[in-house]
Amino acid sequence: MRTAYGVETVRAAERELMARLPEGVLMQRAAAGLAVACGRLMGRVYGRRVVLLVGSGDNGGDALYAGARLARRGAGVTAVLLAPERTHAGGLAALRGAGGTVISGSSSGSSGAEVAIRRADLVVDGIVGIGGRGGLRADALPLAEAVREARVAVVAVDLPSGVDADSGEVNGEALRADLTVTFGTHKPGLLIDPAREYAGTVRLVDIGLGEVLPEPAELEALQHADVARLLPVPGVESDKYRRGVVGIAAGSARYPGAAVLAVAGALRGGAGAVRYVGPAADAVIARFPEVLVSDQGPHKAGRVQAWVVGPGAGEDAATVAEVLGADVPVLIDADGLRLADREAVRRRGAPTLMTPHAGEAAALLGVARAEVEGARLSAVRELAARYGATVLLKGSTTLVADPAGGAVRVNATGTGWLATAGSGDVLSGLGGSLLAAGLTALDAGSVGAYLHGLAGRLASEGAPVGAQDVAEGVGRAWRNVRGV
């Protein structure tokens, strides 16, 4: 499991650890890891030209100490100081002692710095780290512009400067990195868009913080091994009922395809059988003869261990209400989200998993879509709290939040190719099937998103995919995760 912690927690852990260690040890650990990562990125150190962008705090200190290490190994290192009078003194002395050059951003104007950037093999962004608020400030903007124009490789120290460490929000300008070297733990902003996009590849340097960080983390991301443990694999005793039956109440005369795609996802999620109720039974059975279909309402469909309701449902509020009344886990998607009565969701005794995309989440919260996209973490937490339900917010970084709090799960297996019609219907069926197989709402949502994203990647291999390709790719994703 990859975990991430917010700034307050990181600072508390840092204080606790620092109290046990000689002064400066943590920064030296950070700088050593940073210098190694820079060296690897450049291929060799000797003779390379490195520019450090140095802000007023310890983030700049890390950059300076790492710069000193690179200078000792033969790199030509120039530090551009954005706040010369507040620069980390020890770091500056170390760099000077190692033969580095220092340009004061303010006194010599920015042109000297811009020339150095144009000639550089690598820029190290130590403007601001977890102490940052808001986007880049005016004095850093010409430097950021010069970096962009020079197309020079950028390594961000701890975080790309200008992004919000806790939320992944980017309020203003931020510096894009090819590699972010982060210390002690991932920060939420490194895993959540839009900030994640600025970070490039993220490398975690162990500075010993792990032993003092509390449980649970603020954010966690499942990895292959975690998903493999959670997948519902049948034992010798299993029959189709023990493996779970998932009911799909989806589709309408107008949108029969949504039903077919939700069923396609459900067949690949590990439940032993799929029931379908609704007006698209003919289309479903023609494509999937193994499905148990019924044109009666959900309560007459026979026993299920979980329901999926909503994909392509049109205006069928009665079916949504009926499913919400069932005493089994329910996944609500698409039209179902709009039709579900909030109080009815809150009253439910069994788990509920809601799976909106940003537009649907915005409608439920009564805000603009851009607001949800810019502040995904707070949006998903707010929705989970309002509905008393587990919420999976779809997007390039899908988030899953439980109403009781705890770590929010983030999924990063997705690909832009998944933004294709019907792909969400496949995910709803897949998630419902995992619920029926006995996973908690949080696990079903995050495992579903993981498999779905991976299936999209495997099916796509860099080319466009349709929703059916994604559904068919889910089997490959299972095998990939299980290593079989």
Ligand SMILES: NC(=O)C1=CN([C@@H]2O[C@H](COP(=O)(O)OP(=O)(O)OC[C@H]3O[C@@H](n4cnc5c(N)ncnc54)[C@H](OP(=O)(O)O)[C@@H]3O)[C@@H](O)[C@H]2O)[C@@H](O)CC1
């Ligand atoms: N935690 C750990 O375990 C370890 C942490 N380490 C390192 O320390 C870093 C944190 O250092 P830090 O606390 O000195 O804060 P940092 O990010 O350098 O900011 C300093 C000042 O910048 C300013 N400022 C604010 N916003 C700004 C903006 N948008 N643009 C420009 N400036 C802005 C603001 O001052 P202001 O100008 O507002 O008075 C703020 O006080 C951390 O990220 C990691 O690299 C490692 O060494 C080892 C272990």
Ligand SMILES: [K+]
């Ligand atoms: K930085």
